[in-house]
Amino acid sequence: MKILIIGGGNMGLTYARSFVRAHITSRLDLRLLARSPERVPALAAHEIGTVWGHPAECVPGADILILAVKPQDSPTLFTALRGLVQPQQVVLSIMAGVRIATLREALGTPKVIRAMPNLPAQIGMGMTAFTSTDEVTRAELVQVQNLLSTTGKTVYVEEESAIDAATAISGSGPAYVYYCMDALMAAAAQMGFTPAEAELLVSQTFRGAVDLYSQSGLSCGDWIARVASKGGTTEAALGAFSTGAVREGLVAGARAARDRAEELGR
Ligand SMILES: NC(=O)c1ccc[n+]([C@@H]2O[C@H](COP(=O)([O-])OP(=O)(O)OC[C@H]3O[C@@H](n4cnc5c(N)ncnc54)[C@H](OP(=O)(O)O)[C@@H]3O)[C@@H](O)[C@H]2O)c1
Numbered sequence: 001m002k003i004l005i006i007g008g009g010n011m012g013l014t015y016a017r018s019f020v021r022a023h024i025t026s027r028l029d030l031r032l033l034a035r036s037p038e039r040v041p042a043l044a045a046h047e048i049g050t051v052w053g054h055p056a057e058c059v060p061g062a063d064i065l066i067l068a069v070k071p072q073d074s075p076t077l078f079t080a081l082r083g084l085v086q087p088q089q090v091v092l093s094i095m096a097g098v099r100i101a102t103l104r105e106a107l108g109t110p111k112v113i114r115a116m117p118n119l120p121a122q123i124g125m126g127m128t129a130f131t132s133t134d135e136v137t138r139a140e141l142v143q144v145q146n147l148l149s150t151t152g153k154t155v156y157v158e159e160e161s162a163i164d165a166a167t168a169i170s171g172s173g174p175a176y177v178y179y180c181m182d183a184l185m186a187a188a189a190q191m192g193f194t195p196a197e198a199e200l201l202v203s204q205t206f207r208g209a210v211d212l213y214s215q216s217g218l219s220c221g222d223w224i225a226r227v228a229s230k231g232g233t234t235e236a237a238l239g240a241f242s243t244g245a246v247r248e249g250l251v252a253g254a255r256a257a258r259d260r261a262e263e264l265g266r
Contacts, residue, residue: 001143004031004062006077007069008043008051011094014122015066016048018150031058035073059084064144067093067103071264074098078106085109090140092147096167097264100133100160110135113144116166117151119174126152127173129166131159164265168257176250181206 003025005012016032019025030049034040037053044051052058059065059081069077074095085091085107092113093103103112115130128148132141141156148154157163181202188198213223228234241247 001025002029002031002061002063003066003147004033004058004064005049005066005068006033006055007067007073008032008034008046009068009070010122011117012066012068013046013048014151015068015147016046018121018124019147020048022150024147024150031062033058035069055080055084059089060086062089064090064092064147067091067095069095071095071097074102074106081107083108087111090136090144092144096171097261099265100131104133111140112136113141114160114163115144115148116163116171117148118170121151124150124152127170128152128154129157129163129170130154131157131163161262164261165258167261168254171261172254172257176253177206 005016020027027049032043032049032051034043034051034053040051040053087109090111091109094115094117100112100114110133113130113132113136115128117126117128120126145154184202185198188201
């Protein structure tokens with residue numbers, strides 16, 4: 001499978017490294033397109049795949065094109081790709097907020113897959129939601145799912161609107177986790193722990209709680225009930241969260257992110 005990654009930034013390089021590490025493609029079959037010929041040496045320094053500076057040199061012959069540039073760079077990219085993408089090529093876009101209809105029209109190609117990965121993809125712990133046009137065959141979808149799975153877990157969604165929802169939950173989600181961790185580290189510091197101790201207490205608690213949850217069949221509510229005894233410390237904390245409408249705040253935050261994703265897509 002010949003793969004062309006367009007955009008060798010955080011995500012583009014994450015995919016390149018993950019595909020090669022998983023032996024899904026060889027360095028020889030992996031191509032990367034830099035923004036311009038002048039940027040080729042910087043990208044080539046990563047020593048992953050063959051790096052090109054002109055789309056016309058590397059788009060033909062690729063089976064799958066992965067668009068990993070920033071959304072604001074997409075109009076320039078679409079202009080550069082015009083007339084080069086063939087109908088049998090599969091286009092996988094991870095650009096936030098760039099709709100399938102836009103991609104179809106701008107590239108003049110029917111086989112489009114839109115995916116929303118997240119930051120932990122960098123360490124193989126990512127979560128990616130993806131959807132596709134009807135023209136993408138089952139075999140092509142499986143191929144792309146295999147590619148995406150090299151960076152973590154994946155879920156296929158039927159409706160494109162679910163990509164906006166996934167953007168709000170798993171795409172932005174790592175920031176919500178860091179927000180909560182940061183608040184608890186601040187609380188730990190206020191209680192007299194050093195920054196290093198606060199970091200250890202909080203990060204290991206998050207890691208342990210998530211792993212415990214994952215290894216059990218219990219719900220979050222079940223686990224909360226196991227930690228919180230009547231009249232105890234956890235119950236005191238949960239009462240304060242309730243007074244501060246923390247849960248409602250998190251739900252409102254996720255909704256605001258989903259609304260913003262929809263707005264950006266328009
Ligand atoms: N980072 C995440 O966690 C994450 C999560 C979900 C989705 N995404 C999506 O992934 C995409 C990439 O994000 P990123 O964090 O990897 O961005 P990034 O680090 O800024 O990388 C973007 C890369 O695209 C290159 N580029 C721009 N225009 C180009 C063109 N016309 N041809 C070839 N290359 C071009 C840039 O080159 P120069 O360095 O030369 O400018 C840069 O290396 C975005 O659309 C974002 O919405 C990212």
